[in-house]
Amino acid sequence: MTPATDTPDRPRRLVLWCPDWPVVAAAQEGGFGPLVPAAVFAANRVVACSATAREAGVRRGMRRREAQGRCPELLVHEHDPARDARCFERVVLAVEALVPGVEVVRPGLLAMPVKGPARYFGGEESAAERLVDEVEARIGVECLPGIADGFFAAVLAARRGAVVEPGGSAEFLAPLGIEELDQLPAHEVDGGLVDLLRRLGIGTLGGFAALPAADVLTRFGAVALVAHRAAAGLEERPALRREPPPDLAVTEQLDPPVERVDAAAFAAKVLADRLHAELAERGLACTRLAISARTENGEELRRVWRCADPLTPAATADRVRWQLDGWLNSRRGEPRPTAGISVLGLFPDEVVGAGALQLDLLDAATGEADARAGRAFARVQGMLGPDAVLTPVLGGGRDQRDRVRFVRWGDERRPALEPEHPWPGRLPAPSPSVLPESPWPVDVLDAEGAPVGFTERHRLTAAPHRVVAGGRSREVTGWAGPWPVAERWWVELLAVGELTPASQVPPRSVARVQVVLAPDAAGPEADEVALLLVHEGERWWGHGAYR
Known part of the structure; x- marks a missing residue:
C-alpha cells in the first residue's frame, strides 16, 4: 500500500484527465464513434482533435482550411463550453459514486485529495485504477490518472498516466521541458515567460526551479513566482488560505420551482451578484466555489469548482448555468431530477484577499465607459457562452491571417507569435483592410x-x-x-x-x-x-x- 502523506506546501493530489474532452463531448451528443476523425474549432482554430485526426496531421492551433486540407474527411464542430460541462457531469457523477469531495477544475479535468481514496481502496494506485475502471464502465470514456505532491505536478502526471512517489514531485518535474508551464492557466503565467526563459538558456522546469525565488520575483515579477512554485512541485498558490465566514453562503428559494435551465440561470445571476457583493465588503475573493441545488422532492446536487483565478460574478454565473444544464438535461439513463429546483445556493469554500482582482492605477483611470462596455460584454458571455465575445490580438507572422488571434473577452490578450521577432517575407504596410473567411x-x-x-x-x-x-x-x-x-x-x-x-x-x-x-x-x-x-x-x- 502506497502511503499518502501531505505537507502544507505539497498536498497529495489525485487528478483524472480525459484527453481531447471537447471532441469526446461533441461525439457523445453527435453520435459518432471514436475512430471518426473530428476536431473542435474556436475562432477558426483547432481547439482539440481526435487521435485519428492527429494521425492525419491535424494539430491544435491549426487553421480550419489547413486542417481540412490534411484530413478531407475531418468532422468539424464548433467549440461549445456548455456542451463540454453538460457531458462532463456524467463523468463527475461516476467518480462521486466512489469518492466524495471531487473538484471540477474544468470540463475534462478532475482533482481530489488522495488520502481518503487511498485508505479506502488499499493504496493510491488501487484507487486510481478503481476510478478509471468506474468511468470507463459507466460512461465508456477513457481517462488517465495522475498522482503527485501538488496540483501542477499531478496534472502533468495525469497527462502521462503516472503516479509520482511522495516527495518526488520536484524530481519528476525537473527533466520536463519549460514549455510545460503552458499547462498553467493563462492568467497564471506570462505569455512571454516561457520564450524568455528559453532564450536565457533555461530549458527545463528543474533549471527554472533552481533559481532563487527572490531573484525570480525581482527579475520576472509576481506572476513568474507562481510558475516558479509550480516548477518546484509546490502548490501553485501558498497554502495559507482564509477560512470563509459561515454567513457568506447565499441561497434563494425559487417559487415556483424552475425546471428550465434559462430560468435557473437567471436566478443564479442574482445569487452571484449577491455573493460577490458580500465578498467585496470583506475584501475577499472566491477561488473554490460549491454549487448546491435541491428539488421539491428532496433531490440534491452539490458540486465544487476549483478555480485557479478569483472568480468574477459573470464567471460564477456561467459555472452555475453549466452545472444546472448538465443536471437538468441528463442523458442516456443517468439520474435526473423528478421535480423543479426549489432551492439554489452558492457557498465559497475557499477565499483569498481581493487584491488579486484590484485594478492598477492606469486601468482604473480608463473611465466609466470602458467599465460599462466590459459589463455588457460579460453579460453577453453569460447568455451566449464565453466564445460569444472575442477580442483580436495582433502578433507576429508572415501571413496576415497568422498575425491575428482572437481571444475570449476577459482572457489575457496574448499574441500567438511574438510580434517583435524578425519575420523575413512579411508584407509591407499597409495591411489588407478586408480578410475573407476563406481565400x-x-x-x-x-x-x-x-x-x-x-x-x-x-x-x-x-x-x-x-x-x-x-x-x-x-x-x-x-x-x-x-x-x-x-x-x-x-x-x-x-x-x-x-x-x-x-x-x-x-x-x-x-x-x-x-x-x-x-x-x-x-x-x-x-x-x-x-x-x-x-x-x-x-x-x-x-x-x-x-x-
Missing part, C-alpha cells in the same frame, strides 16, 4: 490572355494585365511584388528515415502580389480596388482587399 480562387492573365505564373526563382512569367474572379474580369492598372516566402524548406534536406512529428509537416512555398484593379462600370462600385493575391499550388488565390 477565393482567381485567374491572373497577361496581355495575351495567358495565365501568369512563377519561375523557380520566384519571378513572374509576365506582368499581370487582367484578373478574373467570380465570372467578372477587371483590368490591372498597377501592381507590386512579388514577395516570396519559402517555409519549412529544410524538410526536403532531411535524410530518409523516421522523422519527428514536427518534420512531417510538408514545406510550403508561396508568392504574394498586390494588384490595383480598374473601376468596374458594371458593378455597384465605381472606385478602384486593390487585392492581395497569393500564388500557391500552381494557382492564384485572393487573400484580402484594400479599401
Whole structure:
C-alpha cells in the first residue's frame, strides 16, 4: 500500500484527465464513434482533435482550411463550453459514486485529495485504477490518472498516466521541458515567460526551479513566482488560505420551482451578484466555489469548482448555468431530477484577499465607459457562452491571417507569435483592410490572355494585365511584388528515415502580389480596388482587399 502523506506546501493530489474532452463531448451528443476523425474549432482554430485526426496531421492551433486540407474527411464542430460541462457531469457523477469531495477544475479535468481514496481502496494506485475502471464502465470514456505532491505536478502526471512517489514531485518535474508551464492557466503565467526563459538558456522546469525565488520575483515579477512554485512541485498558490465566514453562503428559494435551465440561470445571476457583493465588503475573493441545488422532492446536487483565478460574478454565473444544464438535461439513463429546483445556493469554500482582482492605477483611470462596455460584454458571455465575445490580438507572422488571434473577452490578450521577432517575407504596410473567411480562387492573365505564373526563382512569367474572379474580369492598372516566402524548406534536406512529428509537416512555398484593379462600370462600385493575391499550388488565390 502506497502511503499518502501531505505537507502544507505539497498536498497529495489525485487528478483524472480525459484527453481531447471537447471532441469526446461533441461525439457523445453527435453520435459518432471514436475512430471518426473530428476536431473542435474556436475562432477558426483547432481547439482539440481526435487521435485519428492527429494521425492525419491535424494539430491544435491549426487553421480550419489547413486542417481540412490534411484530413478531407475531418468532422468539424464548433467549440461549445456548455456542451463540454453538460457531458462532463456524467463523468463527475461516476467518480462521486466512489469518492466524495471531487473538484471540477474544468470540463475534462478532475482533482481530489488522495488520502481518503487511498485508505479506502488499499493504496493510491488501487484507487486510481478503481476510478478509471468506474468511468470507463459507466460512461465508456477513457481517462488517465495522475498522482503527485501538488496540483501542477499531478496534472502533468495525469497527462502521462503516472503516479509520482511522495516527495518526488520536484524530481519528476525537473527533466520536463519549460514549455510545460503552458499547462498553467493563462492568467497564471506570462505569455512571454516561457520564450524568455528559453532564450536565457533555461530549458527545463528543474533549471527554472533552481533559481532563487527572490531573484525570480525581482527579475520576472509576481506572476513568474507562481510558475516558479509550480516548477518546484509546490502548490501553485501558498497554502495559507482564509477560512470563509459561515454567513457568506447565499441561497434563494425559487417559487415556483424552475425546471428550465434559462430560468435557473437567471436566478443564479442574482445569487452571484449577491455573493460577490458580500465578498467585496470583506475584501475577499472566491477561488473554490460549491454549487448546491435541491428539488421539491428532496433531490440534491452539490458540486465544487476549483478555480485557479478569483472568480468574477459573470464567471460564477456561467459555472452555475453549466452545472444546472448538465443536471437538468441528463442523458442516456443517468439520474435526473423528478421535480423543479426549489432551492439554489452558492457557498465559497475557499477565499483569498481581493487584491488579486484590484485594478492598477492606469486601468482604473480608463473611465466609466470602458467599465460599462466590459459589463455588457460579460453579460453577453453569460447568455451566449464565453466564445460569444472575442477580442483580436495582433502578433507576429508572415501571413496576415497568422498575425491575428482572437481571444475570449476577459482572457489575457496574448499574441500567438511574438510580434517583435524578425519575420523575413512579411508584407509591407499597409495591411489588407478586408480578410475573407476563406481565400477565393482567381485567374491572373497577361496581355495575351495567358495565365501568369512563377519561375523557380520566384519571378513572374509576365506582368499581370487582367484578373478574373467570380465570372467578372477587371483590368490591372498597377501592381507590386512579388514577395516570396519559402517555409519549412529544410524538410526536403532531411535524410530518409523516421522523422519527428514536427518534420512531417510538408514545406510550403508561396508568392504574394498586390494588384490595383480598374473601376468596374458594371458593378455597384465605381472606385478602384486593390487585392492581395497569393500564388500557391500552381494557382492564384485572393487573400484580402484594400479599401
